[in-house]
Amino acid sequence: MQSFIEKQFPVSKLSKESYKERKSSQGQTITGLGKWWGRKPLVLARAAILGCLMPASDNPRKDMEIFLKIMSMDNNGLLLRKKKSFTPQELYDIAANNRKLSPYIAQWFDLTGDKIKLKPDADKKEVERRVFNILGYDQKLTKCIRPEQLENLDPQTWKEINHHLGTNAGSLQELTQQLSLKRFGHNARVGDCFCGGGSIPFEAARMGCDTYASDLNPIAGLLTWASINVCGASAEELAEIKKFQQEVFEQVDKEITALGIEHNERGDRALTYLYCVEAVCPECGMKTPLLPSLVVGIRAGKVVAKLHSNGQGYDIKIKMNATTAEMKEAGKSGTVTTRGMVCPNCGKTTPITALRKDRRDENGNTVYGLRQWDKTDFDFREDDIYNERLYAIRYQRPDGSRYYRAPNERDMQNEAKVKKIVADNIVSWQEQGLVPSMEIESGQKTDEVLRNRGWTHWNHLFSARGLYNLSSIVKYVIDAPTHLLKVVGMLGINKCADNNSNLCRWHAAYDKSEQTFYNQALNTLMNWGVRSYKMLSSSWLRFVSAYPINRNAKVQLSDARNISTGVNFWITDPPYADAINYHELSEFFLAWDKRLLQEAFPEWYTDTKRILAIKGDEHFSQNMIEIYSNLTKHMDDNGLQVVMFTHSDSAVWAQLALIMWKSGLRVCAAWNIATETDASGLKDGNYVKGTVLLVLRKQTGNDTAYLDEINVDIKNEVKTQIESMQALDDKEEPNFSDPDYVLAAYAASLKVLTSYKNIGELDLDVELNLAINDPAKSRIVRLIERAKKTAFDLIIPADFESYLWKDLNSAERFYIKGLESEKRGNYQVSTYQEFARGFAIDSYKQLMASVRANTARLKTPVELAMRSLSEAPDFERSTLRLVLAAIHISIKEDEKPEKGLFHIKNNLPDYWGSRDMLKQLLAFLKDTKDIGNMPHWAQSAEMAKHLYVLVDNDHV
Structure with a gap:
């Protein structure tokens, strides 16, 4: 079936x-x-x-x-x-x-x-x-x-x-x-051995399936267990959760209020503390706060910081109700840029590496100059290169109004009091598991905090205030009366940690500090915000919603190679060629959860098993084969596997196909689900995510074939697959776009390939090595590329004559397919990327009006105008470029299409022999006129219509 x-x-x-x-x-x-x-x-x-x-x-x-x-x-x-x-x-x-x-x-x-x-x-x-x-x-x-x-x-x-x-x-x-x-x-049993954040097991359980979930990572296990058991909690359990959260929060709040460490002399309550790094300028000796901007707040009122020299350093004054001119000046008067420290006293710029006193040893290795912090450190030392400074506090009055001020004597007394409490207790807190004591292991992401700040243990990422507040919560979670409440407590602690470390950016536009993990890294900062306990309420008091869930679910920590549980469907999202260092980043949370995890899940380990984590190194393919061979062994003969991965190119497809093939699986289908979001500003361009669902079954045959025999089979399978998709497609609301047909070609080729146990002249180990290290020499990669070419030959625009389509060059086809895609309401960047690969276009940037996520589109004739397109030479000298230029000229010359026709005749060597092509191109362009999502084409489409009439009626 x-x-x-x-x-x-x-x-x-x-x-x-x-x-x-x-x-x-x-x-x-x-x-x-x-x-x-x-x-x-x-x-x-x-x-x-x-x-x-x-x-x-x-x-x-x-x-x-x-x-x-x-x-x-x-x-x-x-x-x-x-x-x-x-x-x-x-x-x-x-x-x-x-x-x-x-x-x-x-x-x-x-x-x-x-x-x-x-x-x-x-x-x-x-x-x-x-x-x-x-x-x-x-x-x-x-x-x-x-x-x-x-x-x-x-x-x-x-x-x-x-x-x-x-x-x-x-x-x-x-x-x-x-x-x-x-x-x-x-009842169907669904398994996921890379459960991560728990999406697949949670949804399977919510649908009513029995569920098996595992991961190497304890934080992944925690989140998945919680998705089923916390989100699936009964009404009575939810009431207990809410009561527990409220009681813990109120008890800690009473303790902090009694100490007076968050209140000033007027009785106002602190909301946020703003800190910055401070360093001595090596050129003039002035101790300078390193602030990227002197703007402090915007949303609730314009607030700026003003630096006043005191001879040895700077006093910082906070100005409320700043003028527009003051805000503008503050925005460009920061003391640190991407180039380094900019001293306001001497005007010299010092690179951060020089400021840190990084150097090279005799072997050419970089030695970082910052002091490496000790395990119990939570504050800088006076002789450190980097000091830390509290420069502003945001307060709330009893009437709810809020304001900023520079710290005064009372505020500094509060700071000293908190630091003394932490200094007196940190050793015992670490021994009891109330605060982190884990060392930060070296890694691609964790090395950033070691290098940039000298932090060696996870507790160093938190201020004294942050350590005190969180340790106070942990103390009560340890005593939670039930297993469920202990898990809820861990989730709350992790949320508070994420929102209150020294890696939390201060967002002046919204008067708030952001979370630590706004991207997939540990980003050290020159200034940051630390929330008061009061402001942690939204992180701790997070009341979950409950759903009817089948709690017949098993969640365990396990290496996927050792799983022994059988299921009907394996649905997995493996860390395939993944750039995310889950094992490193999750240690941020594990450092806080270590004791609690041991008590809540005594059968679990409490480290991330970095050495076993699947990484994109030379052992990756073999590890994947071992994992998926084991999953194949533990699934029904009539079961299915769905493997999710990010679609890239033919070589990646070949690698994954060979891995699955060697694991005893055969490809049945592949579907691409595209989602796009704008880049966060941390990287250029768009963050494009196309998730491919590769559908697989067990290999059941023992047939052997040869490449020359299956080439024809693959071509026929591609043709059959695409024609069946086109027949099923809804013309009013198309389901498939061109990249989906290309993907179908990939899947069709692999479907034929993997249906055989062996391909006579292929050594699969050699092919896998070639696909990874030298794709151009891989026969499997070349075979997939030929399947893609077959697909592109078949996906001709609906209104185009096939004989004319064949006469277009690749750049023209790229533009026409892109415009056809826009006619259908598709503005995804990934579509243009796939077209560029399919038509072998090296550069198409000059043809694009926008490359932003979900607004990507081509330039109109008016936007192209007569600009040189040197980066797209095939397009520059094409018939289509001539037609687009003619439309622009006609519009520019007082809406006179005759001017455009003159331009075509004057520049097209074989005008009379090219009239069919000209009419085809103009007909395609004029059809953009009444499409609701393309008002930017209205003027050009109207002129294309006039030009079409002139060409159609032209005669010798």
Whole structure:
């Protein structure tokens, strides 16, 4: 029995749903449990599991219809999910611009006043329904909750689902159980041996599956256990959790209030303490605060810091209600830049490496100049190169109003008091496990804090105030009365640590400090914010929502090579060619959790097993083969595996295919779910994420074939796969874009290859080594490249004659396919990247108007104008470039298409022999005119229409 996911998958709609979930940020369901890097969207996990479980029938269109109904991604499901109303203005704007709805304007709207209103007798619900139904999928999603937030489908929908699948379900959980029984005779068991943040096990359990989850990393195990048992807690357990959190917070708050360490002489409560690094200028000897900007706050009032020389260093004054001029000056008057320390006294710039006194030893190795801190250090020493300075405090008055000030004598007394408490207790706290005592192991990411600050133990990443506050919480969590509350306590501690280390950026625009892990690194800072205990309330008092969950789940720490649990479906997201150093970054949390983990999970270890972690080194492929061979051994013969990875290029595909092939698996299908978000400013360009779902079954045959025999088979399989996808596609709302067809070509080639036990003349070990180290020599890589070329030959634009398409050069095809993609509402950067690879385009930057995530598009003729396109020479001298230039000239020359035609005739050697091509190109361009998402093409499309008429009617 084949599964739905082996035959088809709603990639376009799932991409949009995944993007919506990702953009929900803190509103995501399980992200609130704690930080993990690269969690997969829950909607993607749900679709993958359902796609494995749901059988494929002999009616693929009906299968897709039913699948979308179950996922609440069909029209009726979207209506059920619609929870945001339209404003009268929104309803009017949409209706007025739609041919079907514009006749109802007078019937629905009152246009007599200043604001557009619905008429009293207009049925608002019906108007909203009709307007909503004519929107595209993306627009509909802006008004909808996520599929997981919909409590249930309506009875009629369940009737249609049950009729097609032969079930009698009234909920997703019942459907899961009934499909499981029909297929396996028992409830489906889903496994994930790289469980990470817990997305796949959580969603499997929420759907009603039995679940097995494992990971090498204890923090991953903690988060996954919590996703099932905390998010699946009963009402009574939730009440206990809330009571426990509240009691702990209030008790610690009483202790801090009694000490008076967060209150000033007026009784105002501190919210945030702002610190900076301070160092002596090597040129003039002035002790200088290293501040990237002198702007302190913006949102709640303009606040700046002013430096006043005292002869040896600087006094820092805090100015509230700064003028616009003062804010502008403060923004450009920082004392440290990417070039180094900029001394305000002598004006000299000193590179940070020179300031730290880094040097080279006799062997050419870098020796870092900062003092290496001792285990019990929590503060600088006076003779350190880097000192730390409290330069501003944000306070709140009893009436709720807030203000900044420079620390005065009382504030410094409070600082000294906190430091003394920590100094007197840190040794015993470390012995008791109340604060970290773990050494920071050397690693790609952890070396940054060793190098940049001299910190050698995880407690060094926290201020004295941070250590005191968190140790006070840990003390009560140790005494938590139940296992569940101890886990909840650990989650709260980790959240507080993430939001209150010395790696928390101060965000002046919002008057707040950010979390430590705003990216996948440990970023040391020159200035940072430390939250008062009061401001940790949002981190500690995080009340989770509960969901009906099948808690028949096993979560354990294990090397995936040693797993002995059998499942029906393995759905995994391995750290394949992954740049994220999970084992290093998670030690930040493990340092706080060590004792608590030992008590809550005595059978677990409490280190990250760095040596066993899968890393992209020379042993990577062999480790993966061992892991997936073991998973194959522990799955049913009629089971499936879905492997998620980030799609890259043919060589990566070849590597992964060979790994799976050698693990006893064969490829059945592959689907690409694209989500894009803007870069965080930490790297250039876009953060593009395309998650490929590679669907696999056990190899069952022992056949051997030869490459020359299977080349024809692969070409035919590619053709069959693409033609079947094109036949199934919805012309109004296309499911597949061109990169999906290319991906299908990859999958088709691998499907043929991996269906054989052996390929006669291929040594798979040699091929794997070539795919990794020298892809150009790999016959498997070349075979996949040929499959891709076959795909690109087949995906001709719908309105293009095939004989004319073949006459275009690669750069022209790139532009036309990009424009066709934009016509369909696709603005993903990954689409253009795939086109560039497929058409072998080296550079296309000069052709792009935007390369931002989800707004990527090509330049119009007006935007291209007559600019030189030296980086795209094939496009520069093409017929299409001539046509685009002619459109621009016609618009520029007082809207006279004759001028454009003259330009074409004057520059095209064989004008009369090229008229069919000219008409084809102009027809394609003019069709952009009435496309709602392309108003920027309106003027160019209109001129293309006029030029088309001139060329069509031209004669000798």
